[in-house]
Amino acid sequence: MSDALTHGRKLLAELNPNLEAILAARYDAHLPGMAESLVEWAYGRHYAREGLDLRTRQLCTIAALTALGGQTTPQLKINIAHTRAAGASEAEILEVIWQMAVYGGMPAAINGLNAAIEVFEAA
Amino acid sequence: MSDALTHGRKLLAELNPNLEAILAARYDAHLPGMAESLVEWAYGRHYAREGLDLRTRQLCTIAALTALGGQTTPQLKINIAHTRAAGASEAEILEVIWQMAVYGGMPAAINGLNAAIEVFEAA
Amino acid sequence: MSDALTHGRKLLAELNPNLEAILAARYDAHLPGMAESLVEWAYGRHYAREGLDLRTRQLCTIAALTALGGQTTPQLKINIAHTRAAGASEAEILEVIWQMAVYGGMPAAINGLNAAIEVFEAA
Amino acid sequence: MSDALTHGRKLLAELNPNLEAILAARYDAHLPGMAESLVEWAYGRHYAREGLDLRTRQLCTIAALTALGGQTTPQLKINIAHTRAAGASEAEILEVIWQMAVYGGMPAAINGLNAAIEVFEAA
Amino acid sequence: MSDALTHGRKLLAELNPNLEAILAARYDAHLPGMAESLVEWAYGRHYAREGLDLRTRQLCTIAALTALGGQTTPQLKINIAHTRAAGASEAEILEVIWQMAVYGGMPAAINGLNAAIEVFEAA
Amino acid sequence: MSDALTHGRKLLAELNPNLEAILAARYDAHLPGMAESLVEWAYGRHYAREGLDLRTRQLCTIAALTALGGQTTPQLKINIAHTRAAGASEAEILEVIWQMAVYGGMPAAINGLNAAIEVFEAA
Numbered sequence: 001m002s003d004a005l006t007h008g009r010k011l012l013a014e015l016n017p018n019l020e021a022i023l024a025a026r027y028d029a030h031l032p033g034m035a036e037s038l039v040e041w042a043y044g045r046h047y048a049r050e051g052l053d054l055r056t057r058q059l060c061t062i063a064a065l066t067a068l069g070g071q072t073t074p075q076l077k078i079n080i081a082h083t084r085a086a087g088a089s090e091a092e093i094l095e096v097i098w099q100m101a102v103y104g105g106m107p108a109a110i111n112g113l114n115a116a117i118e119v120f121e122a123a
Numbered sequence: 124m125s126d127a128l129t130h131g132r133k134l135l136a137e138l139n140p141n142l143e144a145i146l147a148a149r150y151d152a153h154l155p156g157m158a159e160s161l162v163e164w165a166y167g168r169h170y171a172r173e174g175l176d177l178r179t180r181q182l183c184t185i186a187a188l189t190a191l192g193g194q195t196t197p198q199l200k201i202n203i204a205h206t207r208a209a210g211a212s213e214a215e216i217l218e219v220i221w222q223m224a225v226y227g228g229m230p231a232a233i234n235g236l237n238a239a240i241e242v243f244e245a246a
Numbered sequence: 247m248s249d250a251l252t253h254g255r256k257l258l259a260e261l262n263p264n265l266e267a268i269l270a271a272r273y274d275a276h277l278p279g280m281a282e283s284l285v286e287w288a289y290g291r292h293y294a295r296e297g298l299d300l301r302t303r304q305l306c307t308i309a310a311l312t313a314l315g316g317q318t319t320p321q322l323k324i325n326i327a328h329t330r331a332a333g334a335s336e337a338e339i340l341e342v343i344w345q346m347a348v349y350g351g352m353p354a355a356i357n358g359l360n361a362a363i364e365v366f367e368a369a
Numbered sequence: 370m371s372d373a374l375t376h377g378r379k380l381l382a383e384l385n386p387n388l389e390a391i392l393a394a395r396y397d398a399h400l401p402g403m404a405e406s407l408v409e410w411a412y413g414r415h416y417a418r419e420g421l422d423l424r425t426r427q428l429c430t431i432a433a434l435t436a437l438g439g440q441t442t443p444q445l446k447i448n449i450a451h452t453r454a455a456g457a458s459e460a461e462i463l464e465v466i467w468q469m470a471v472y473g474g475m476p477a478a479i480n481g482l483n484a485a486i487e488v489f490e491a492a
Numbered sequence: 493m494s495d496a497l498t499h500g501r502k503l504l505a506e507l508n509p510n511l512e513a514i515l516a517a518r519y520d521a522h523l524p525g526m527a528e529s530l531v532e533w534a535y536g537r538h539y540a541r542e543g544l545d546l547r548t549r550q551l552c553t554i555a556a557l558t559a560l561g562g563q564t565t566p567q568l569k570i571n572i573a574h575t576r577a578a579g580a581s582e583a584e585i586l587e588v589i590w591q592m593a594v595y596g597g598m599p600a601a602i603n604g605l606n607a608a609i610e611v612f613e614a615a
Numbered sequence: 616m617s618d619a620l621t622h623g624r625k626l627l628a629e630l631n632p633n634l635e636a637i638l639a640a641r642y643d644a645h646l647p648g649m650a651e652s653l654v655e656w657a658y659g660r661h662y663a664r665e666g667l668d669l670r671t672r673q674l675c676t677i678a679a680l681t682a683l684g685g686q687t688t689p690q691l692k693i694n695i696a697h698t699r700a701a702g703a704s705e706a707e708i709l710e711v712i713w714q715m716a717v718y719g720g721m722p723a724a725i726n727g728l729n730a731a732i733e734v735f736e737a738a
Contacts, residue, residue, distance in 0.1 A: 002617030004652075027482060030463050034482075037660045040619075042225045042475060045652045052218040056179055060186035060219050064226045065476065067187035067597075069317035071438035072226075075476040095175040096183050098277050102165045103187045103195075105559075105597045106288060107311065107321040113273060113280075125248030127283075150605060153586050157605075160250075160291045165598060168283045188599065190474075192686040194561035198599040221646050228436075228474045229657060230680065230690040236642060236649075288594045298587040302548055306555035306588050310595045313556035313720075315440035318595075340399050341544040342552050348534045349556045349564075351682075351720045352411060353434065353444040359396060359403075371494030373529075406496075406537045411717045414529045421710040425671055429678035429711050433718045436679035441718075464667040465675050471657045472679045472687075519728060522709050526728075534721060557722065563684035567722040 005036060008044030011054075015047075015082045058083035059096050066097045066112035067104030073115050080119045090120050128159060131167030134177075138170075138205045181206035182219050189220045189235035190227030196238050203242045213243050251282060254290030257300075261293075261328045304329035305342050312343045312358035313350030319361050326365045336366050374405060377413030380423075384416075384451045427452035428465050435466045435481035436473030442484050449488045459489050497528060500536030503546075507539075507574045550575035551588050558589045558604035559596030565607050572611045582612050620651060623659030626669075630662075630697045673698035674711050681712045681727035682719030688730050695734045705735050 012019050023035035047057055062083055065076040083093055097116055101109035135142050146158035170180055185206055188199040206216055220239055224232035258265050269281035293303055308329055311322040329339055343362055347355035381388050392404035416426055431452055434445040452462055466485055470478035504511050515527035539549055554575055557568040575585055589608055593601035627634055638650035662672055677698055680691040698708055712731055716724035 002619070002655075004617070004655075026486075030482070030486060031467050033660075034467065037619075037656075038475065040617075041652075041656045041660065045648075045656065046222045046225055049218060049221075051214050056182060056215075057218075057222060059179060060183055060222065061226065063183035063186040064190035064223055068190055068226065068474075068476070069315070069438070069440070071315070071317045071440045071480065072476040075226075075479070091174050092179075094276050095172060095180075098172075098280065099169045099175075099180060099183060100187055101597075102169055103184065103191065103198075103597045103599060105314075105593075105595045105600075106284065107314070107318040107595060108597075110321070111317065113276070117272075117276060125250070125286075127248070127286075149609075153605070153609060154590050156291075157590065160287075161598065163248075163250075164283075164287045164291065168279075168287065191597075191599070192561070192563070192684070194563045194603065194684070194686045195599040198602070217645050221649065224474075226474045226476060228470075228472045228477075228683075229653065230472060230683070230687040231474075233690070234686065236645070240641075240645060292591045292594055295587060295590075297583050302551060302584075303587075303591060305548060306552055306591060307595065309552035309555040310559035310592055313560055314595065315438070317438070317440045321595075337543050338548075341541060341549075344400050344403065344541075345538045345549060345552060346556055347720075348538055349553065349560065349567075349720045349722060351437075351716075351718045351723075352407065353437070353441040353718060354720075356444070357440065359399070363395075363399060371496070371532075373494070373532075402537075406533075409494075409496075410529075410533045410537065414525075414533065415714045415717055418710060418713075420706050425674060425707075426710075426714060428671060429675055429714065430718065432675035432678040433682035433715055437682055437718065444718075460666050461671075464664060464672075467664075468661045468672060468675060469679055471661055472676065472683065472690075518732075522728070522732060523713050526713065530721065560720075560722070561684070561686070563686045563726065564722040567725070 002040060002044070004044030004048075005040040006044070007048035008039040008042070011043045011048045012039060015043075015054075015085050016078075055083070055087045058086045059088055059092065062093055062096045062112075063100060066100040067108055069104065069108045069111065073111070076112060076115045077119050080116055084123075090116075125163060125167070127167030127171075128163040129167070130171035131162040131165070134166045134171045135162060138166075138177075138208050139201070178206070178209045178211050181209045182211055182215065185216055185219045185235075186223060189223040190231055192227065192231045192234065196234065199235060199238045200242050203239055207246075213239075248286060248290070250290030250294075251286040252290070253294035254285040254288070257289045257294045258285060261289075261300075261331050262324070300332045301329070301334050304332045305334055305338065308339055308342045308358075309346060312346040313354055315350065315354045315357065319357070322358060322361045323365050326362055330369075336362075371409060371413070373413030373417075374409040375413070376417035377408040377411070380412045380417045381408060384423075384454050385447070424452070424455045424457050427455045428457055428461065431462055431465045431481075432469060435469040436477055438473065438477045438480065442480070445481060445484045446488050449485055453492075459485075494532060494536070496536030496540075497532040498536070499540035500531040500534070503535045503540045504531060507546075507577050508570070547575070547578045547580050550578045551580055551584065554585055554588045554604075555592060558592040559600055561596065561600045561603065565603065568604060568607045569611050572608055576615075582608075617655060617659070619659030619663075620655040621659070622663035623654040623657070626658045626663045627654060630669075630700050631693070670698070670701045670703050673701045674703055674707065677708055677711045677727075678715060681715040682723055684719065684723045684726065688726065691727060691730050692734050695731055699738075705731075 020035050020039050027034040061079050065072045097112040143158050143162050150157040184202050188195045220235040266281050266285050273280040307325050311318045343358040389404050389408050396403040430448050434441045466481040512527050512531050519526040553571050557564045589604040635650050635654050642649040676694050680687045712727040
């Protein structure tokens with residue numbers, strides 16, 4: 001097992017303990033090794049890096065997924081939950097999403113707000 | 124003068140005092156009011172809002188501009204300077220850009236790293 | 247109240263009189279000032295500008311939202327209604343959308359046609 | 370009838386014999402000539418060209434539609450069926466989609482996998 | 493020769509009489525038939541359609557190319573010239589580009605303005 | 616050293632033996648581990664997978680980078696070289712790029728053709 005995979009799993013224990021198992025159950029029969037590869041890369045090779053705190057990393061992910069547009073709504077919703085788990089408030093998440101109107105345009109920001117409100121109302 | 128314009132100008136005094144004058148000199152003969160409108164909207168109506176500190180707002184902008192791809196390189200470079208002025212380190216900016224490989228793909232992240240390295244080497 | 251906000255509200259009285267109230271009811275408890283800010287920026291600072299008639303402005307919005315892809319379907323549908331209110335025919339709107347196959351690709355154009363047909367059939 | 374239209378229709382007889390009729394039934398009352406134009410352009414002027422086999426062409430379409438993001442899901446699903454008809458296996462299609470995590474980002478790849486799994490489970 | 497090709501060539505005689513020859517000289521040795529195919533599709537199957545005047549069609553193209561971002565700058569510049577040839581003023585073109593700040597974000601609009609100013613200053 | 620890193624390095628020995636060293640020289644002082652991480656992820660976890668031949672994988676990458684637009688030109692050029700090294704002809708690469716006019720729009724396809732012609736003329 002690579003160091004990156006170890007670090008990624010340790011981080012996910014904090015953010016979303018079931019994520020790797022959920023991914024493996026859904027995708028690994030189709031694509032052997034997909035879940036492990038995602039954890040190693042996204043969490044082990046990026047979120048677990050030193051040099052920036054996890055809360056800021058997660059807010060930056062919210063920014064990017066909002067600016068990229070509504071096609072990433074499922075991933076935006078999961079990352080809103082991760083961002084709450086990393087210590088950011090609902091208000092901070094909404095501020096980041098609304099700021100994206102400047103960079104990704106008004107439709108992207110409004111679609112992001114809708115996703116966040118759905119997550120908060122379901123919590 | 125709207126309150127938003129006042130707040131936007133006050134914030135730019137900290138981040139980039141000449142920005143409005145530069146925009147006005149370049150664009151206002153073509154588009155009357157463009158510079159004022161940009162300051163009111165982007166800085167007065169977004170960056171000057173309460174609820175999130177300026178350093179985190181700027182790092183989120185770095186994330187979005189990187190994920191949106193190399194077409195936004197001029198704006199990414201200006202915002203890297205603003206993000207330094209808001210208190211983030213070079214290392215933190217690079218971490219945000221590299222994390223975008225997960226969301227915007229490897230080309231977007233590498234193009235973002237190249238922009239940042241150019242800004243840092245020119246500073 | 248800024249001049250831009252006044253102009254934006256006056257224009258929306260023609261296009262969609264309830265829009266600001268609908269936005270305020272949905273978003274302002276989450277993001278204070280969001281509805282006013284959107285009206286000031288999008289309608290006061292853009293659509294209310296001189297130099298181009300409203301009907302052409304709206305057809306250009308249809309073009310952009312189609313080319314940007316299906317992620318902007320909710321905004322495309324609202325703007326199809328605004329474009330009808332600004333005096334364009336159903337046929338003109340369909341022509342603009344189909345032309346976008348050249349610039350945004352066939353999937354974007356087809357998704358745009360589907361959105362328009364849904365709006366027209368519901369009218 | 371142009372040569373390109375003839376070639377496009379001949380190719381579609383192999384991939385999806387009802388496509389032109391389906392398009393004509395849905396769109397031609399709104400946009401005269403749309404179905405014929407799409408067949409001439411996409412199938413006659415591209416897929417029917419010499420120089421690359423149809424199976425590789427279809428896998429390249431899967432790659433592009435995945436990287437362009439979830440907004441193209443309806444077109445991705447239709448092209449997954451065409452790609453199967455052109456001789457590619459389910460496993461090959463999944464490999465192409467997953468590879469797009471490198472270029473279009475993880476959300477695009479995961480949304481593409483979900484579309485493929487839905488098509489395969491419905492077959 | 494298809495009807496669409498005939499119509500496309502007739503329209504280009506008005507907008508940009510050398511375009512097909514320039515495309516053929518650059519691309520046809522690499523891709524036989526490319527120039528003819530582009531004229532047939534973009535100009536014969538889209539711009540030459542009835543139902544919308546050419547000036548409005550061209551302004552809609554300006555809108556889309558701006559919103560799609562700076563990656564389309566070469567095509568934006570060519571279409572700014574075509575839009576002038578179709579009867580739109582410099583001021584109208586700038587209004588369309590600036591409006592795109594609402595839908596494609598501020599970087600896309602500013603990159604579009606820069607392209608237009610370059611074209612106007614070179615004219 | 617992870618298995619994925621080993622497999623990725625083995626594959627790059629065939630496609631582009633100096634790539635990891637070039638990346639390390641440019642980026643690793645800024646972002647420790649970047650080069651290794653890219654090789655592990657892109658080449659070890661994707662290109663080295665079984666289930667699809669390398670030539671087809673590379674042509675699919677050409678398709679995606681073209682459709683994503685001109686912002687990825689540097690990566691498109693590198694991958695055109697890799698695709699030649701994996702056994703595809705210049706003509707096959709051009710066919711893939713031109714086909715992308717259907718999915719990513721005409722500007723994306725033309726920008727891709729220009730990149731390919733530059734690579735071929737420099738070879």
